[in-house]
Amino acid sequence: MTDRWTKAPRVAVVGGGLAGLAAACALAENGIQVTVFERRPYLGGRASSYQHPSTGEIVDNCQHVLLGCCTNLLDFYGRVGVQDKIRWYDHLTFLEPGGRASIIGSSALPAPLHTAPSFLKASCLSLMDKLSIAAAMAAVAPKIPRDRGESFLTWLRRYGQTDRAIDRFWKTLLVSALNEDVERVSVTYAAQVMRESFMKSATAGRMGVPTVPLTQLYDRAGDYIRSRGGEVRFRSGVQSFRAEFAGVKLLSAEGEEEFDFVIFAVPFDVLSRMLPQSTAADPLRQTLDRFExxxxxxxxxxxxxxxxxxxxxxxxxxxxxxxxxxxxxxxxxxxxxxxxxxxxxxxxxxxxxxxxxxxxxxxxxxxxxxxxxxxxxxxxxxxxxxxxxxxxxSPRPGSDVYRPRTQTVWPRVYLAGDWTATGWPATMEGAVRSGYIAAESVAKVAGVSDAKYIVPDLPAAGFMRLFG
Ligand SMILES: Cc1cc2nc3c(=O)[nH]c(=O)nc-3n(C[C@H](O)[C@H](O)[C@H](O)COP(=O)(O)OP(=O)(O)OC[C@H]3O[C@@H](n4cnc5c(N)ncnc54)[C@H](O)[C@@H]3O)c2cc1C
CATH class of the missing domain: 3.90.660.10 (Polyamine Oxidase; Chain A, domain 2)
Incomplete structure (x- = not known):
């Protein structure tokens, strides 16, 4: 810490999803005093598990998977000590109705050809389908195309994709990766998923699946924060805030409390309701209204x-x-x-x-x-x-331009969340990146000049090294 901070600054992190937890863990590691406010009685946000009332079973709110290219998520798992709770798979089984299986996985060939042998054998696609897919892949290998407002479906048609290639390959992989239909997805995000995960290297494309219910993963982040002097407050919903020159006042059911800095890591619609009724907040409010x-x-x-x-x-x-x-x-x-x-x-x-x-x-x-x-x-x-x-x-064409950065008009207020400007779609990796970005900014202002939490992307392998 610099002299300006004779004692550790107090930072509130509002939201105990992955973005908030990643930010809080990174700051706690640097001796910054962190308080996490979480509205629910458990951590993990949109990636959590709980006892389901009518079945009595512990269920994830939904299955979550990650890929080898999720370098920041994996760094976060390493930090809180749960990396051994992920099982890795280097192949995917595509099943047709009737049960015929095509297994697509990696081989010893250099990237991006590492999946070519199994892809060529896949019975769920014809030779024409495969040739069209290969042509589209070749187009994104050198560089991710810029978002010019075109939908990925239009782009696929422009690159001569057969109907079956679209239905059985592109839709299958991209709708699940981006949670949006290909006719509503930006070309940039779709190409990024294909290039960064499936083409760049065999390691980047491995699929990881948690072997424990999700909240067991993210509870460990709570332990990590508490063991470094931080606090996690459950059932503690923040209602609004007031940014002042010397600090930020948070209003919750427990009353008003002042912090040196606040990171809001809540969904965009929740943030919109928390914003002060002032003209300073209007541009951000208008930005948040644009999300679908x-x-x-x-x-x-x-x-x-x-x-x-x-x-x-x-x-x-x-x-x-x-x-x-x-x-x-x-x-x-x-x-x-x-x-x-x-x-x-x-x-x-x-x-x-x-x-x-x-x-x-x-x-x-x-x-x-x-x-x-x-x-x-x-x-x-x-x-x-x-x-x-x-x-x-929804990662629609043109949506990237209105994702806000971590800094706000209030110098002590920062934003995190999978919807902020991370360059990644709404994923656990995107959420952790946003948390690390916010934590880096706060740590630097708080005097931790060498704070560096963002982890670089995986290097390209094989022929993909030609393109970087
Ligand atoms: C069904 C489903 C399946 C998904 N599948 C995958 C997948 O397979 N792979 C993948 O990478 N990603 C997947 N995702 C996306 C991933 O879950 C999210 O991108 C990520 O968890 C978002 O984290 P976050 O911290 O940005 O937001 P959130 O998880 O929404 O965290 C926000 C937190 O803020 C809390 N909060 C809200 N209001 C307040 C308040 N007033 N005061 C205090 N706290 C508040 C919330 O309770 C929550 O804990 C999936 C998402 C869903 C919903």
Whole structure:
């Protein structure tokens, strides 16, 4: 600390999701006194688990996966000591209705050709589909195209993609990665996902799946903060703030409290409601009004017997998009003596928002039977549907320009969250990046001149090194 701060500055972090936790952990590591305000009784925000009231089971609000290119998320996991709770997979199984499988994974060939042998063998795509996909990949290999307002679907058509390549390859991978339909996704984000994760190196494209319920991962961040002199306050919703010359006053149910700095790591709509009714706040309020959201639906099913040996699979040509075999991945008893607990995920699930839980369960079990014949003879012991109607912000063409930076018009107020300007889509990696960016800014103002929390991207491998 510099002389200006004779004692450690007090920093409030509002929001105990990944962005807030990443910021709080980084600051606590540097001896800054941190207080996390979290409205709920647990940590993790949109990536959390809880005991589900009607099933009695501990469920994730939705399956979360990460990729090897999530360098900041992995740094955060390392910092709080949960990196061994992630299982890594270097292949994906694409299932067609009827059960035919295509396994796409990496080989010893140099990037971006490392997936080529399995891709060429994949029976879910024809030779024409594969040639068109290869041409589109070649276009983004040297450089991610700029966002010129064009949707990714228009771009795909311009690059001659076949209908099946769009449905079975591009939609499958990008709708789940970006939680938005390809006709509503910016070209830049779509190309970034393909280039940074699937083309850059075999390590970048590995898929990581937590082996424990999500809140077990993020509770450890709470322990980390407390063991470094910080505080985590649950059921502590902040209502509004007043930025003053010498500090920031936070108003919560507990009353008013002053801090030297505040990082708001709450969703954009929550922040909008907290902003002061002053003209200084108007530009930010107008910016926040421009965001739109997209839903994700998780369907949790408990069967009385095993329905598949697979840990996970991509499901083609149906409403349900992914299957995660949670009882196998988490090595937990499914609660019914040798049965299976699976979660099905539908991203960008607008078509399900108005449907009843019963309708969704019936549809899901019927569709699952098309991929796994064992479902026909299995009994569904229980099931539930978790709809996250405002799961993530929609990465539409042109949306990047209005994502705000961490600095605000108030010198002691900073922003974090997956919707802020990180260059990443709304993901756990984007959230952690935003938290690290905010923490770096606060730490520097607080006198930690060498504060550097952001971790560089993975280096390109193989032929991708030609492009950097
Ligand atoms: C269904 C679903 C599936 C997803 N799947 C994936 C995936 O597979 N991979 C991936 O990388 N990402 C995935 N994401 C995205 C990822 O979960 C988010 O990008 C990330 O968790 C956002 O973190 P955050 O900290 O920015 O926001 P949040 O997690 O929303 O955190 C904000 C926190 O602020 C708290 N809060 C709100 N109001 C107040 C208040 N007034 N006072 C105090 N606290 C308050 C909230 O309770 C919350 O804990 C998924 C998201 C959803 C919803």
């Amino acid at each position: 959201t997209s839903p994700i639906t998780g369907i949790h099913l408990w069967f009385d017997r095993q329905i598949t040996e697979l840990d996970h699979a991509v499901l083609l040509d149906r409403t349900i998009q992914w299957m995660f075999h949670k009882s196998k991945i988490q090595q937990r008893d499914s609660g019914n003596g040798g049965g299976s607990y699976v979660e099905l995920v539908v991203s960008s699930s607008r078509s399900l928002v108005e449907k009843s839980r019963g309708e969704i369960l019936d549809m899901a079990v019927a569709e699952l039977r098309d991929f796994f014949p064992a479902v026909a003879s299995a009994n569904l012991v229980k099931g539930t549907v978790i709809k996250e109607v405002h799961a993530t912000y």
